[in-house]
Amino acid sequence: MLKSTGGIFDLEQMQERISEIEDLSTGEGFWNNPDSAREILKEGTQLNREVDRWRGIETGCEEVRLLADMLQEEDDPESLKELQSQLARLKRNLTLVRLEKMMSGEHDSGNAIVSINAGAGGTEAQDWVEMLLRMYLRWSEKRGWKTNIVDILPMDEGGIKSVTFSASGDHAFGNFRSESGIHRLVRISPFDAGNRRHTSFASVYVCPEIDDDIEVEINDADLRVDTYRASGAGGQHVNKTDSAVRITHHPSGIVVQCQNERSQHKNRAYAMKMLKARLYEKEMEERRQAQDKVESAKMEIAWGSQIRSYILHPYQLIKDHRTECETGNVNNVLDGSLDAFVEAFLLQQMQKG
Numbered sequence: 001m002l003k004s005t006g007g008i009f010d011l012e013q014m015q016e017r018i019s020e021i022e023d024l025s026t027g028e029g030f031w032n033n034p035d036s037a038r039e040i041l042k043e044g045t046q047l048n049r050e051v052d053r054w055r056g057i058e059t060g061c062e063e064v065r066l067l068a069d070m071l072q073e074e075d076d077p078e079s080l081k082e083l084q085s086q087l088a089r090l091k092r093n094l095t096l097v098r099l100e101k102m103m104s105g106e107h108d109s110g111n112a113i114v115s116i117n118a119g120a121g122g123t124e125a126q127d128w129v130e131m132l133l134r135m136y137l138r139w140s141e142k143r144g145w146k147t148n149i150v151d152i153l154p155m156d157e158g159g160i161k162s163v164t165f166s167a168s169g170d171h172a173f174g175n176f177r178s179e180s181g182i183h184r185l186v187r188i189s190p191f192d193a194g195n196r197r198h199t200s201f202a203s204v205y206v207c208p209e210i211d212d213d214i215e216v217e218i219n220d221a222d223l224r225v226d227t228y229r230a231s232g233a234g235g236q237h238v239n240k241t242d243s244a245v246r247i248t249h250h251p252s253g254i255v256v257q258c259q260n261e262r263s264q265h266k267n268r269a270y271a272m273k274m275l276k277a278r279l280y281e282k283e284m285e286e287r288r289q290a291q292d293k294v295e296s297a298k299m300e301i302a303w304g305s306q307i308r309s310y311i312l313h314p315y316q317l318i319k320d321h322r323t324e325c326e327t328g329n330v331n332n333v334l335d336g337s338l339d340a341f342v343e344a345f346l347l348q349q350m351q352k353g
Contacts, residue, residue, distance in 0.1 A: 011054055014047050021047070046109070049170065053097065060090040095339060096143075100171045102346040107208035108174030113150075113277055114206050115164045119182070121200030126159025128185045128200040131334065133163050136179075138336030145169030150270060151244075151257040158191070164257070164274070166209060173208040178345035179338075180206045181307030188313045197313055201306065207281035209273070216276045224248040225268070230259035247271045254278045308341070310334070323348050 118125035244259030319326035325344035
């Protein structure tokens with residue numbers, strides 16, 4: 001039986017609560033209060049997921065123990081390889097649990113909406129946006145999150161000017177919120193015939209995907225809605241109709257776009273969902289600034305404001321300037337291995353809090 005030393009989790013208590021929820025959900029009058037019912041069912045889903053995860057870790061521990069016993073009895077190279085593989089998998093699962101236990105924010109367990117925009121650097125910066133998009137999509141794939149590109153502006157000369165995608169899955173926002181800020185790339189330019197070193201910048205903005213039951217007041221008179229032909233992938237039907245939607249919220253200056261669906265109605269619905277999320281996050285940020293008396297996280301996308309530097313030349317190093325976490329394994333990070341940076345960020349936030 002797995003138990004925590006600090007009371008973070010207890011499988012017996014979680015299973016007792018799951019049984020209570022199952023009894024409640026089948027009881028008379030459960031749906032008399034739909035909001036309460038949904039919250040209880042959501043809690044049950046989360047608890048079941050937690051129990052399944054710890055049961056998997058228990059099984060992994062048992063398999064490691066059996067393999068270790070086998071190796072003590074006989075020197076089997078194949079068993080040694082299997083033991084090393086199982087230990088790596090177990091360590092990975094425990095790291096993910098540790099990360100999620102540090103995510104206590106209201107929306108940390110939910111989905112994320114991520115926007116990446118090219119900054120100073122021209123074509124270089126646009127190529128950098130494409131590299132960051134690839135990095136985040138691969139990270140999401142490793143973490144089991146479902147991603148969906150909702151708006152993209154590719155450039156004829158190469159790269160991407162801007163892109164917005166959603167990441168859906170366990171603690172997607174809690175992980176992705178550590179990526180908000182300016183990302184700086186230093187490398188020998190593949191676009192420079194003189195093989196000179198270039199510095200490029202891109203901004204990453206992350207907000208939570210807000211549940212429909214959270215009310216954000218939006219006045220239709222404050223909105224400008226434009227339709228246009230989609231510029232990204234989607235087939236001939238998308239490109240020949242004004243299915244893409246852009247919504248401008250005049251009081252805040254926030255602009256959201258969606259061109260992922262063939263239906264203009266669906267694109268508008270998701271664009272409104274993004275606007276709602278952006279307005280909610282803006283309100284939360286204003287409250288945090290008032291409480292903490294700190295400067296806005298909105299910084300000029302240029303030198304001196306970066307949260308992380310990715311140096312590919314004259315040496316290889318990725319360094320987070322907030323936490324001092326760094327690694328020389330550049331390719332591994334650009335291929336989607338970001339957990340070390342996330343953990344360092346969350347630990348720092350816990351110490352500040």
